[in-house]
Structures are given as C-alpha cells and as structure tokens.
Amino acid sequence: MKKIKNISGITHFSLTELLGPALILIVFSCLIGFSSASLMLTVQLALCYFVMVLALQVFVGNSGVLSFGHGAFAMLGAFVSGLLTAPVRIKNNALSMTDLLQSIADIQVNLYLSLLIAAIVGGVVAGITGVFLMRLNGLAAGIATFALLGVAYNFFFNNTKFGPGSQALPGVPKFQNLFIPLLLALLALVLVYLLNVSSIGRTLRATREDNLAAPALGINIIRVRRIAFALSGALAGLAGAMYSHVAGTVQVQDYYLGFTFLTLSMLVIGGSGSIWGALVGTLLVISVGQVLLMMEQGKAIFGLSIDLPNGARAIFIAATLVVALLWRSSGVTNGKEFAFPNFKKKSN
Template identity: 30%
Template structure:
C-alpha cells in the first residue's frame, strides 16, 4: 500500500470512530440499535460473500452457523443464576451451568466452534456443486435449528435463552466489522484469494494450474462460518434473547440479498448494501401504520413495507445487473482519478 493511501485509510478510520463516539453519546437507543445491526450485517455479508461471491459456491447455510455462534456466546457470558432461571424444565449440562467468560473470549470460542461445524458440514457437502450444494447446505442449517429446538438441556429448546448480557455496543460491532473488512480484504488480495477467484471463474483451469480445489473450498467455507459465528454472537448479545425461530432460512435470504445488491465478489458493495438495506427496511416502517394527511386518513396495511421495499430492490437489480459495485472495489486512486477528471470540451464528439 502506498504511503498516501495508508495515511488516508488511517485518517478515515479515526473519523469513523469519532462518528461512533458521537453516535454512542448523542443518538437515542433506537438509532444506535439500527447502527449496530448495520455493522453486524456487514460482518455477515462479508462472511457469506467470501463463500458465494469470491469462491463461486452457492451456500445457503449461514443461519445455522449464526445460531451456533449466538448460542455459544450467550451460554458462555450468562451468569449462573440467569442460566438457572432459563433452564427450569431441564438443568443445563455441566460444566456450562457454572462457566461465565468475558465477552471477547466467548465470541472467539463461538467463532471457532462455528468454524468447526462449518468444516464438518463442508467436508462432505462441498463435493456437490450448484443447486445441489445449495440444497445440502440449506438442509444442514435446518438440521442445526431442529437440533437446537430439541436439546432442552443444552439450548433450552424452543423456549430459547433470555436475560443474555447486552454487551454488544457500537464499539464492539464497528470495531469487529473493521477488523473483518481488513482480514477478508487481506485474504482476498493474497495468493489464497487469487486461487479462490480462479476457482470461481473456471474450476478445470484452476485445477490444471495446480490449485487444490477441494482444500480451498473447504477453507473458504470454514473461514466464512467463523465470521458468521462471530456475527451471530454479536447479534445475540445485542438483542438479549435468542431462540431457534430466529435462525430460519429468511435470515440467510436477507444476507444473500445484501451481497447480491452490493455485488457478488465486492467487499465495498457488501458494506454499502448492508447499510442501505438495514436502514431502508426501518425507514419504510411507516407504511405498515395508519397515516393522517390533513383530513385524509389512510389505514395501515400490514406487510406493505416489505412489498414496497421488494419493489424498490427489483428496480435496483434491473438497472444494476451486477449489483451496486459489481466486482469492483473502492480505492483511493479511483477516487482521485474521478475528482481530477476534467469535463470534456464542448463542440465536438466525445
């Protein structure tokens, strides 16, 4: 990286955390919650884009990895008394009933455990391709959800977990989002990342160049599961409660929507799209409620928000077939080139 680019990146990060400080200090809890969700969806979108966008796989199992991360972080951070209150039907297995860890170690353990589950799922499933892989990963995610629903002494079953310490704040979510962007960006720009892109473009050609297709796919899938577990842990400790119904296919669909809108294979696109979709989804909530304009009364229609939101997304996808960014990334050179570009002189053909 050029010295100029490094300085500008550091200045941008400082400005970001200055904004985080003022947001944390002066915004109300609702707006802070939305910003936290934006940052968490950045992490989840990047983890899924690594698998679906950069490696060219079609995985739909992200909700399962998020569930593993959310439950693991919750169980490791909840005090023993709160655990006893939750597990009144069947006691929590030992030694989890008496273990309480700080948030960061619990989050890392959740990520590692999610990565392990991702490896165990990916090893057999990644021998499939295309729609077959999508169906297999979707099935595994549903299996995880059903297991969590029926393991009363480990996850409290369908009742879920309540009273989880609300540890996630803007510093945690944006800090980990920045770290995720840096790590995945470095990974994509390494020789490993170039091998993933080669697999995405043409598996046969990549294999003929000596790339171990299966090993790279499994590693990509495992790393994606790790960050999905981290995102799930942040989400659980933001909401203060988790239950198996939170981790249905609809959650995976939301993340898939973010990476498609932002651009499959674009880190910048995933970041932009995560903020757009999260904020727009909340901004349109007034459509579900009754509206009074002068003497005109318009009754609320439940679900109208999602209808309008889906229509807007369809329009965007029609005009941006490859997403907002396609496979492009933001760079300082591109920004300066665009700013320094002089307008063409009139009176002639360009």
C-alpha cells in the same frame, strides 16, 4: 527486467480500498448511532448484519457457490456465546432451561472470550462440514447447505439439553455501547480484505470464473473452497454471537429463513464481488428497511407521515433483490472495491 511492484491489473493491497469502507462505516455508525437510543440499537444490528454479509462475501462472493447454510454457523455462534455469557443463576433457574446440561449451566466466561469461542466453533464446524459440502456445485451445493441450516434449526429448536429449545435464552449480556460491535466489524472488514487480496482469495475467484481452467493452473478447487468456507463460518459464528449480544437473548428463529434471506439479499444488492459491495448492500437495506419500518409503524419521517401496511418492508427488499438479479446481477457497486470517483477522466 522492470520493477515488479504494482503491475496494472494485478490485485494489490490498496489502502484506499480498505480505508474507504472503514471510514464510511465509522461515520455512519457514529452519526446515526449517537442520534437516539433506538437508532443506536439499529446501528448495532447493522454492524452484526455487516459481519454476516462479509462472511457470505468471503465464500459466496469469491467462490460463486451459493450457500444457504451460513445461518447455521450464526445460530451456533449465537448459542455458544449466549450460553457462555448468560449468568449461571439465570441458566439454573429459568423455566425454559430446566433440561439444560449442568456443565453448560454452570459455566460463565466474559464477553470477549465468548465471542472468540463462538467464532472458533463456527469455523471448526464449517471446516468439518465443508469437507463434504465443498465437493458440490451449483444447485446441489445450494440444497445441501440449505439442509445444513435445516439440521441446525431442528437441533436447537427441539433440543433442550443444549439450549432453551423453541424458547428464548434470557439474560444474555448486551453490548453497552457502539464501540465493541464497531470494532469487531472493523476487524472483520480488515481480515476479509486481507483474505481477498491474498493468494487464497485470488485463486478462489479463479475457481468462480472457470472451474475447468482453474485445475489446469494447479488450483485445488475443493481445498481453496474449504479454507474459505471455514473462515466464513468463523465470521458467521462471530456475527451470530454479536447479534445475540445486541438482542440480549438467543432465539433459534432469529437465525433461520428470514435472517438467511435478508443477509443474502444485502450481499446481492450491494454486489457480491467485493467488501465495498457488502457494506453498501448492508447499509442500503438497513437504511431503507428502517424507513419502511417506521412507515409501517405510522411514525412520521421529517414531518411526513405515510402509513404502509405490515410486511411492506419485506416485500420491498424482495422486489429490490429481483430487480438487482434481473438488471444488475453484479450489484450496486458492480462487484468493485471502493475507489474515489475519477472526475478528471469524466471531464475528458
């Protein structure tokens, strides 16, 4: 029998596929992030979005099941991390939190522990809800996960015992530099890549391709989806927590429809089938969005001043999403992982 390793066509761990996106992420973050304070904030936000898009890629990209519910896990992660790190003094005195449970008001942990707890809580809640949600397919899954987002939104919006309700949670410590969010994004990138090349990732993609053939190969569709949903819930929880430490506050509206639409758009535009697609989608939408935002604000770009009406950015992203769905449903990267261009092949 021949040597087994690296059979062509088999999904293998590839350093290029992992290091390519990682290096691009590092270069993008450092080049843009260190150019100005406002761009540093933009890069920090981009890194949060990237972790969220990775969370969506793990589940939506690999299983093919649409989820509008990941905003709920991000919301949960943001509240957990925000409430655990906001100073006790602020939580006990802020006008928006007079009803807050005393046990929550009196607790304070460090940033890293709170991020870990946020990820765990996101994963556990996703694991529990996944028991029921993962039995659904197609439209039913989309509606049920949207309902989950609605439940989470209404819970936090109307409940002042577990947060500030419709108000903002003040005093959430902000990331002081670029390194922590960048490190977290790189960690998420490595974890998602390892998951994608593992048996779970590969069998999950089989269920996306054909959910009748997959059980004939012994694949328990509900089980693999549940595992992926829990893991992506943990990542969404982490993304939400990161977002709260970039914004320095937690407001339930920040994780609702706009957040859900934006992050799903990033995934679809980049290509839902790969982490490379998740990165390209995030960077494209953030970069173009930033330029359009500056135009909306009447700022000059490279000496050129173009005034765009408010809302132009959202319209552009929506239009790009429609174009992507119509003509390039597998996204800019065609769902492929990072690879160096093969110039030799082209010249032949």
